[in-house]
Amino acid sequence: MKEHLIELIEQNKFAQVKNTIVQMNEVDIATFLEELERPKLLMVFRLLPKEIAADVFSYFSYEMQAYIVESITDKETESILDLLFLDDVVALIEEVPSNVVKKVLKNTDLERRALINQFLQYPVDSAGSIMTVEYVDLKASMTVKEALYHIKKTGVDKATINTCYVTDSRRILEGVISIRKLILSDDDEIVGELMDRQFIYAHTLEDRESTAALFKKYDLLSIPVVDNEKRLVGIVTIDDIVDIVDLETTEDMQIMAAMQPSEEAYLKTSVWNLSKQRIMWLIILMLTAILAGSIIKKYNNLLESALILSTFIPMLMATGGNSGAQSSTLVIRGLALGEIETKDVLKVIWKELRVGLLVGFALSVVNFLRLLLISRVDLMIALAVCFSLYCTVVLAKLIGGFLPILARKLKLDPAIMAGPLITTIVDVCSLTIFFNISSKLLNI
Amino acid sequence: MKEHLIELIEQNKFAQVKNTIVQMNEVDIATFLEELERPKLLMVFRLLPKEIAADVFSYFSYEMQAYIVESITDKETESILDLLFLDDVVALIEEVPSNVVKKVLKNTDLERRALINQFLQYPVDSAGSIMTVEYVDLKASMTVKEALYHIKKTGVDKATINTCYVTDSRRILEGVISIRKLILSDDDEIVGELMDRQFIYAHTLEDRESTAALFKKYDLLSIPVVDNEKRLVGIVTIDDIVDIVDLETTEDMQIMAAMQPSEEAYLKTSVWNLSKQRIMWLIILMLTAILAGSIIKKYNNLLESALILSTFIPMLMATGGNSGAQSSTLVIRGLALGEIETKDVLKVIWKELRVGLLVGFALSVVNFLRLLLISRVDLMIALAVCFSLYCTVVLAKLIGGFLPILARKLKLDPAIMAGPLITTIVDVCSLTIFFNISSKLLNI
Incomplete structure (x- = not known):
């Protein structure tokens, strides 16, 4: 169908193009048109009956909407805007360059312009900002x-x-x-x-x-x-709500991965904006990670006497971080879906404690066997590593379960208490535990 | 309203209870009843007119649905089941103990039982498994x-x-x-x-x-x-689709945090199941992290000569991991929403390369200044650390952007290529880079 249409367009058989395209779903027409070269696109768009044109227009990206408004006559603009729902006009105005906004407002009648003005006042993220007025x-x-x-x-x-x-x-x-x-x-x-x-x-x-x-x-x-x-x-x-749910999820995931949230699609975001979105948290976390480094520095004497201990640092830090991230992810998601509330904090801690004890035990045993049977390290070192691992996992689970709830209680977004931040905090704890236990057990 | 209702129930004023409760929204009735003690709950539930009772029943948790079916007569069961939509009956049958299933099937007519059987055959996660038959x-x-x-x-x-x-x-x-x-x-x-x-x-x-x-x-x-x-x-x-979207997101987040996905709500999941969900990936990642440890071991001579290098390991590993996790999160989400496709792989790599160069530069400069001005370390060490940091960030961004797309290409779930796995891979790279650059620059 698509190839056939393109052929008809190439051959300038516009009557046939029109007959074929009006049978398509408006969403598919919009997708099809966005892939055409711009002069052709405009030509085909103008073939559409005005009801279909308005529908198709509402499914275009803002970039394309701006291009269309810029390219068509005032009269055409007016006829499309008349048929658009108010929420689509408001969204358009919020997203396009000011010359396009001017043309839009110029071709909107007075009463509607007043409504648009009112709607633009509602805070972003409010119900007012996503509603429309065309109800029965x-x-x-x-x-x-x-x-x-x-x-x-x-x-x-x-x-x-x-x-x-x-x-x-x-x-x-x-x-x-x-x-x-x-x-x-x-x-x-x-x-x-x-x-x-x-x-x-x-x-x-x-x-x-x-x-x-x-x-x-x-x-x-x-x-x-x-x-x-x-x-x-x-x-x-509901169609707008489905989009909102996706946007909010994306926002949560971005915050959970230590980024400032952005609603722009990845491929459409500039390198500069992508970098800005990421740099702040990376710097904060980098500086916090220096704390973990300073703990290693503090125990440099211990490391000098038993340098082999340094080889267990990545494993301990990774396992602690992953354990904590698992717990915090479940709790953050539970809070977002309303399945967990702040009053459940003790239930969560009690659950995580038991999970930590169980999981930590399994991990320590696996690691202990590996150290003794495969790596053939000294028994006391194996004990020090595995006992540290055990404590780290339990602590990581508790921290991962607790901090998101604390954040909610403090009216912060629980999503900031996800993997990256939890890992940084757990790193400090796990190193402290490891060096303390090692120095006791190895008598250094 | 709720307090008033509870009072009326305490006083056994059932006529008034009925008059009050039927004015409430069915969802709210279900929530209210789930909080009552069970004998009271049953008493109030039986006051409801049968259409409302069936609606309320469909909003109960499966646990509560099972309890109700077990507690009411065959005739009552039949009258509720008759009014339920088929998808709700199928879901009930899939979730409750077998004695309840028996009672449900016994009170369903032959024709419907055949349909239920057919619907139970559709694979979990298929459109067939969530559809219902009551259409016009x-x-x-x-x-x-x-x-x-x-x-x-x-x-x-x-x-x-x-x-x-x-x-x-x-x-x-x-x-x-x-x-x-x-x-x-x-x-x-x-x-x-x-x-x-x-x-x-x-x-x-x-x-x-x-x-x-x-x-x-x-x-x-x-x-x-x-x-x-x-x-x-x-x-x-659409109401079922909204739930599906939430379930799929939860699943993605769990996989991204290195867990086997589960549809059960956190607070309702047993400690045993929570542990099972988490242990496998933790073991895999723990064993992989040993690789990073073996790199430290390989360079133990270098560390012995310059033990201070060990204090930068946490910072390097954390920053590399976080950088990679940011990229992979954006790409995984983009793939899930259909904003990124496998054919965009070069675009993504090119974007991540530039973001990595920009972000890596900023991080290195901040770190370089800190090392020279605050920590006052040797210039060559500062150079080694910051150049390693730069390379690590760029590489982490590339890996984080590429691996989710590779996973999709290999028909794996891109979500497995998230923070935890990326971090483990980046850890190995960052340590290798760090020790190589250090030994060159410090001539050890």
Whole structure:
């Protein structure tokens, strides 16, 4: 299909191109167009009927959206913008260069421009910043028949008709009713009696991550967003929430790998920005790791007498770090999903203690056998190494389990207490343990 | 509200309990009941009208579902099971003890039991294993009016009516039509002419992760699942997909932290299972770390002459590991989201090379100044340390960027190429680099 289309475009058979392309899914049209050369792209884009064009436009990357707006006429811009949902226009304005923003605003009517201005004020990461205004608005006094007629007349412009919102004359949200309930009810029933008054809603300033949590908890398809007076100002739909969940996960993973979070896709991020994102934490962790070095320095006498001890340092540090990172990852993820709360701190510590004792024992035994049977080191050295390993693993598990919960308690992001930071902390502990135990057991 | 309810329950005012509780959201009822003592819980659960009871039941944990089924009569079990969607029954059967399974099957009619058996055959992680059968089935020859009437008559038992599926007499899926399209169209229009024939669908054996990717790409609310003959066998709805996305992320994070993935919630996992999940990778990584130790051993002569070098080992290893983990995390996540593909390997390497050169330079300069100005070490030693650091960071970035893509190419999970494994590999490299550069520069 794709090859066939490209052929038709090469041959300038635009009528056929149009007939073929309008049968495709809008997402696929957008993907296809983004791969074309730009003048061709524009030519094909202009063939699309305006409803499809607007849909396709909303699936373009911001870069492509900016290019399109720059390249088409004011009239074309207006017709596309008219059909876009407000959240897409707001996102566009936030992401494109100022000359494009100007052209967008110039071709938006006054009323909508006021709304855009209002929406741009909501803090990033708030429910307000991701909502849109195209919801179905019903009145409690309507009959089902009237409501369905209203939906039929206005539904074409709505982001969703699957859930409808019932407001009073002051726009205060009174209830929520699904299209399913309307269809399954009799024509003369009253919306006010059918609607759900115990509905779930979000405040405009609610964090987008906790808004997503509401979707997950209550299996929602959309959520009404209200202001301080409980007036309905917009809705957030599940498709945006799915994207938010991915963004938040990416953010968590980046923080867990000791980076400042960024929402840009890797391949589209400049080398400069990638470096900036990484350098700060690397410096902090590098300077902290010097602490571990200073412990080695402190015990240089011990090392001089038994240099073989130095060969166990990488194994001890790695195993300690990995043990701690495992625990902290599980706890950070549990906190993010709401499966673990700060009040569970003792449960977590008790669990990690037992896991540490069990895992540490297994690792020490494996290592002990290897040292005696394969490396054939001195018994006392093997004992010193394995006992240190045991203590390190137990301690690492406790630290890894505890610090993320402490971070949450201190209103920090638990994700910072992941592998890299835990490893650095555990390194210091494991070296201290190792040198102390060794000097005791070896009498140095 | 919660306190008030508990009070009413204490006072055995069950009529009032019932009136209060039925106004709550089913999810909240389930959460509330799970916190009650079990005999009380059962008493209150039995007060619920059967539709609400079935809904609440579907939000219980499997443990609680098993307890309920065990405690209620056959007749009650049957009435709840009748109202559950098939995917919930299948999930229940997969998770509860065999005596409960027996009771469930005993109270399910023959036809449904056959379906359950069929569904249990689909591989875990396939679209077939998470689909349900309660979809709206239309015929292409229906008028809109007939279709809406059909939905009105059958919709109450469906998992969703927002998207309807059009099949022919052999159950082959011909098209998809949204409830919105039906409502916005005129009564006498024909479904076959309105429906979308270029619909997105999944095969029963399609991986659930790639099914989720289809939802994200096409902003779907549900997807039809077909067999080899393109017969419609079920649908998957977005609420399950949202859970799948979380599960897959958790799995990725666990693998990235060197654990075998588990779907159980942390606090509900036994110490034994938590330990099993972690021990294998810890042993593998511990044994690999011995390689790094053997490099130190090989250069013991060098260390004997300049023991101060040993104090830089933790800093070098930590910085190398962290640098590599940053890169691998970004690439693993990019691969998981489809933002990076294996064909981008050269782009990634080229990006990481430049980031490594930039970041490595910054880190080396900071470290060089610290060594000269604060630690006041010998110039040649400072040079050896910082040049090694520079090479290590660049190499770590390249390894961290490359290995996840290699893993994907080899059809392995890229997530195994995360922090722990990368760190172990980088450790060996950084020590080799460090000792070689030091022995050259210090002439030992």
